[in-house]
Amino acid sequence: MKTDEVLSILEKHEEDHSGLISILEDIQSKYSYLPAEALKLVAEQTGRSLVDIYGVATFYKSFSLKPRGKHLCSVCVGTACHVRGAPLIAEEFQRQLNVKASETTPDKEFTLEKVNCLGACAIGPIVVMDGHYFSNVNSPQVNQIIKKTKAGLDDAEIKEDRRVYLLDVSCPRCNHSLMDPSRHLDGSPSIRVTVSTEGEHGWLRLSSLYGSFTVESEFGLRTDTIEDFFCPHCHAELKGASQCPLCRAPMVSMIVRAGGVVQICSRRGCKGHMLDIDGSGL
C-alpha cells in the first residue's frame, strides 16, 4: 500500500469527508481489500476515530479486510436460489477451487463468496464472476465458469454476448466520421481520436463495440490519467456536458450515426460510459 495513493483518494472526497463509505469503496476498488494502514490513514485525515471506521468496514459485507483474489466469485444462496440447488453449486465451487466460503485460493486467483440475494431470483441459481452474471447454473457448468474466468471474461464475451454491438460514431462539431477502417480492434473498425495530456498529443483508438473496453494508444497503456479528447479532422474538443458517474472525470461525447450520443469517461482505465439514444442528455 502506498500512502500517497490513499491520500489522493481522500483528496478526491475532500468536499464531503462525511462520505466514509465512498472513500472506503474507492480504497477497496484500488487494492481489492481494505489494508489496515489505509484505515488508519483515513482515520487520521478525516478526523474520525479508527474504531468507527473499523465498525463500518466490518459492518458491510462488500468490504473485506483480507486481501482478495484476482477474481471474485459470488454464489447466491438466497432462498430462491437455495431451493433450486444453490448449496450444491456452492459446494462444487468449494471442491473445485479447494477453498471454503469467503476464502481465497493460495494462488490468489479466486475468492469464493456466498451471498444472500442478488435480486435476480427469476434466473437463479446465480453465480457472479467479476460482475458477470451466470444464470440457471448447474453443477456441471461450474468447471466451465471457472475456465472461462481464467481465460478472461471480457475477451470471451465480446464475440458471444448480444449486448455488445457496433457503434458508428462521428464528431459532434464537423460531423466527420471518427471510424478508422485501416485499423481493426475486436475485429471491427476502430474509433480514432486525438488525445492530449501534459502537453503531449497522440492518437488513441477505441473499440467500436459498445460494451468492449479495448483501447490502443500512442502513449501505451496508461491508467488513471484524465486526457483531453479532440476530433482528428476539425480539432474540436469532444467535451461532454456531464461528469463520469463512476469517477467524476469529465465525459467525452460523440454522435452515433444511428441516432443519439455516446459518452465515455476521459479517464484511462475507467469504464464509465453512457449511451443516449434520443440525445436528450446532450
Add this chain to the structure above:
Amino acid sequence: MITLTINGLEVSVEEGSTLLEAAQFYGFPIPTLCHMEGLTPYGACRLCVVEIGEGPKAKLVSSCTYPAQEGLKVRTASSRVLKARKMILELLLASCPQSKVIQDLASAHQIRQQRFRQEHEDCILCGLCVRMCKEQMVAQAIGFRGRGEKRSIGTPFDIKSEQCRLCGGCIYVCPACQLRCTFTEPDKAICGGCANLSPPCVEKEPFDDMMCYMQPCVACEIKKD
C-alpha cells in the same frame, strides 16, 4: 414545563427530559441496564419499557429514549409492561447467565427459570462501555464491530488500541462482562489486565502492579486451576 400522567398521577417535568427521568424523579422505579447518567441514552437493553397511550393505541416504548410529551399517559408497571420486562430478562438471562446484575434483576422480578436455549455470552451489546469510552473518557478505543450474530465490542483489529489508556472505565460500567477480562490473552486486553481495588491478583505476574475491579477476578480464578 410539561404536564403528563404517570400511573394516574399528574406530574410536571422540564421540557426535554425523558420518560425515564420523569418517572424516576417522581419515585416510580424503572429497572435499567444500558442507562447511565452522563451518557447519551441508547435504548439497547429495552428493560425500561413503559406503556404509553390508551386503548388500542397503547404501545410499549423504551422510556430512556422517549421524550416527555404534554398530556402523555404513561404506565410504568401495567401487566403488559411487566410481561414484556420479564421476557426481556429471561432472554438476557439466556445469553449472559453469569452476570450478577442480570441475576439480581431477574430475581427481583420473580423469575425462577428461563425458557430459552442457554448460551454463555459475556456481552449483551448494551453499548455502555462504548459510550463510556467515547463520552466520559474521550478515547474512542472500543466500538461495535461486525453485524447481526457476529456483532461484538472491541478494539479495531483486535489489538491493543493506541487510544486506550487502560482506565478500566469500560469494565467498571459493564453489567455483564465478568469474563471480559482477557487475562489469558494480554495482547487483546481492553482493560490492561486486572485492576481490582482489593486485588486478589496483585502478587501474580505479569500484572503485578495492576488493579482489578472484579471481585473475585474470574481470570485469576481460572488461572489458579
